[in-house]
Amino acid sequence: xxKVTQSSRYLVKRTxxxxxxxxxxxxxxxxxxxxxxxxxxxxxxxxxxxDVKMKxxxxxxxxxxxxxxxxxxxxxxxxxxxxxxxSMYLCASSVNSxxxxxxxxxxxxx
Amino acid sequence: xxxxxxxxxxxxxxxxxxxxxxCSFTDSAIxxxxxxxxxxxxxxxxxxxxxxxxxxxxxxxxxxxxxxxSGRSTLYIAASQPxxxxxxxxxxxxxxxxxxxxLIFGTGTLxxxxx
Numbered sequence: 252x253x254k255v256t257q258s259s260r261y262l263v264k265r266t267x268x269x270x271x272x273x274x275x276x277x278x279x280x281x282x283x284x285x286x287x288x289x290x291x292x293x294x295x296x297x298x299x300x301x302d303v304k305m306k307x308x309x310x311x312x313x314x315x316x317x318x319x320x321x322x323x324x325x326x327x328x329x330x331x332x333x334x335x336x337x338s339m340y341l342c343a344s345s346v347n348s349x350x351x352x353x354x355x356x357x358x359x360x361x
Numbered sequence: 362x363x364x365x366x367x368x369x370x371x372x373x374x375x376x377x378x379x380x381x382x383x384c385s386f387t388d389s390a391i392x393x394x395x396x397x398x399x400x401x402x403x404x405x406x407x408x409x410x411x412x413x414x415x416x417x418x419x420x421x422x423x424x425x426x427x428x429x430x431s432g433r434s435t436l437y438i439a440a441s442q443p444x445x446x447x448x449x450x451x452x453x454x455x456x457x458x459x460x461x462x463x464l465i466f467g468t469g470t471l472x473x474x475x476x
Contacts, residue, residue, distance in 0.1 A: 293450070293469065294466040
């Protein structure tokens with residue numbers, strides 16, 4: 252079974268802090284994704300990567316950046332956290348279809 | 362722009378009932394459609410994936426259908442159980458875009474199966 256692991260289930264950070272969300276997958280998938288999920292808005296794609304050191308903006312990239320130095324690891328970075336980035340963050344990976352998700356990180360920015 | 366809608370937003374049924382969840386999409390040029398289940402506070406678990414050339418897929422008590430021309434998919438759950446209680450999301454993958462596999466998600470249907 253594919254395993255996608257997000258390093259933290261819950262995080263609480265202060266406004267202005269730099270925040271790293273880590274995601275690791277164990278199936279050698281080329282494609283990795285970061286989504287955020289908010290009530291009434293569903294899942295929205297922040298960034299995705301289809302290869303090491305490659306990245307593309309999703310639908311809501313503002314305020315975020317990503318890093319993919321190794322194939323198995325895809326990091327989401329909040330350069331200066333803001334309260335409107337309080338959300339559930341979901342990482343996913345795939346080789347083509349279907350998409351496999353991690354358990355999510357619930358981030359609260361105070 | 363592709364939009365994915367799921368109605369109703371919430372559904373409550375007694376145990377044992379058969380039920381149908383609906384998913385509509387505005388652009389029929391899709392590569393595939395995927396149904397997910399999400400338990401509270403957790404990530405998404407893939408249930409069924411239907412390729413654009415397929416009409417339906419089955420897994421146990423679940424059956425998903427796809428009608429591209431009308432922009433609709435349904436997820437049929439037979440003999441529902443309390444353990445089926447969760448949020449069910451559908452997502453469509455757009456045609457093109459290479460291997461990037463970008464999905465557009467609906468906002469989900471929250472299902473409660475009462476014992």
